Amino acid sequence: MTRTVWVKADDSVGDWEARKRRITTAIEAGADWVLVDEDDVGRVRDLGAIDVAAFLSDADVVDGGGETAEADATFVGKGGEGDGSIDLPDDFTGSADLTTLRRRDDRAQGAYVRVLGTEYEAFAESAAAAADITVVIGEDWSIIPLENLIARVGDETHLVAGATTAAEARTAFETLELGADGVLLDTDSPEEIRGAVEARDAAERESLELTTATVTAVEATGMADRVCIDTGSLMDDAEGMLVGSLSRGLFFVHAETAESPYVESRPFRVNAGAVHAYVRNPEGGTNYLAELSSGDEVQVVDRDGGTREAIVGRVKIEKRPMFRIQAEVTTDDGVDRVETLIQNAETVKVATDEGRTAVTDLETGDEVVVYYEDVARHFGEAVEESIIEK
Structure with missing residues (x-):
């Protein structure tokens, strides 16, 4: 409606x-x-x-x-x-x-x-x-x-x-x-x-049911084209975006609201991941990070699953060293694997069951916050068909 x-x-x-x-x-x-x-x-x-x-x-x-x-x-x-x-x-x-x-x-x-x-x-x-x-x-x-x-x-x-x-x-x-x-x-x-x-x-606005996944691997993978999403809105400490390599499981990546001895905070920015990854949009679909441009809308989410929309003001794509983060989600049918590529930088933080953690401090066994839905997607839209992502 x-x-x-x-x-x-x-x-x-x-x-x-x-x-x-x-x-x-x-x-x-x-x-x-x-x-x-x-x-x-x-x-x-x-x-x-x-x-x-x-x-x-x-x-x-x-x-x-x-x-x-x-x-x-x-x-x-x-x-x-x-x-x-x-x-x-x-x-x-x-x-x-x-x-x-x-x-x-x-x-x-x-x-x-x-x-x-x-x-x-x-x-x-x-x-x-x-x-x-x-x-x-x-x-x-x-x-x-x-x-x-x-x-x-x-x-x-x-x-x-x-x-x-x-x-x-x-x-x-x-x-x-x-x-x-x-x-x-x-x-x-x-x-x-x-x-x-x-x-x-x-x-x-949607209200999403977020869950946790257990980290099973954090690996340095070398260089990739990384996307920063700069929005026309300011985000607070509890907000970020849902990003991931697999459409069924998206990681909660925090906005850069935290102060750092290395760089100033950028509360309008989410350092989202590599160009191939998905980000959730306000319509409940996904976009590839590489597809985003000024004027597009992305979904901002908070730790309680509350959502709002934000307009993309700028997208920055640069080569940066990356981590591959892999985690397992417990589902009604067993355990499912989700993963993403994200920049190897202490300013990039993901939501965990204890708050938020820099990806450089993330360890096997940590519980990270994810949005999981067991559906396939075609051009960003949920579809009922068999698609294998790995």
Whole structure:
């Protein structure tokens, strides 16, 4: 599921300067969409790159539809049944379509509904059956209506829940464990918008089950082309990347956050290994180290298995003396061997059961942290076929 953060910036926010501040904040915070009035679409385009959704204007409805909006998605519901400006029919039976929300206009992909009561919950559910995107705004409600809508229409539409704080956004993403597909922030606070973006990112991240492997060999192997991954993010002492010669078993290699008498720390860097090795990416696949280049994404992992993504800023490939590290993982089927090539340097550290150890101090019998999955890979994707790696 792709989670999204939307920021509401229509005329209910205030004049253009007030709306502009929200839109600029949304762009700078990394939000995915802004929801504006149709007349503002062009001005949003001038401010920066972000997807733009627009409420269809009253004039277009009265005239039976005007020129196609320049927005990436158009919405109905404002100024009509969706926001309570027009009462629901007394004989409403739970059947609605997008033209009910805004008459005589069939351009809309999205529905906007304020849940003012149980009948509006049914109205939102019915509208969602016809809408690619459905925004629901709770009024004096907590979780139950959102739970109902996730359960009933979660597969039919991109469900976006209204929120005013990052905490509400986080709850929306976690509701029923599945969570809403997106949140629409109605706030002027840059901190709340950034917090919602962080909640989106956290909801999309994997949590990996790391294990340990027993080192069976540490051998000097001579020179090889070694890859340093320099990212556009700072990593902390508990973070690194998963790297290995065999796709089924990747070693936890720490970022260069530790101080050394020989070189300064490089908390943006992981000295990952030889060019042939794999590194795990945020999609759960792998890339060869030699394939990485500026702008690619790699997965950063911490000792608890928490993950996040980082953008590659630079890749440094240089000839360096290497170690071959071999270890054994205990599996349900017995013992499996994993290994990697890594630079022979005291600044390169791998995670162990006792913390982290420089590869130059690593010994047979040490327990190193690895990510093990008994699958084969083809072009970095897990496949069900027999592949022998040795």
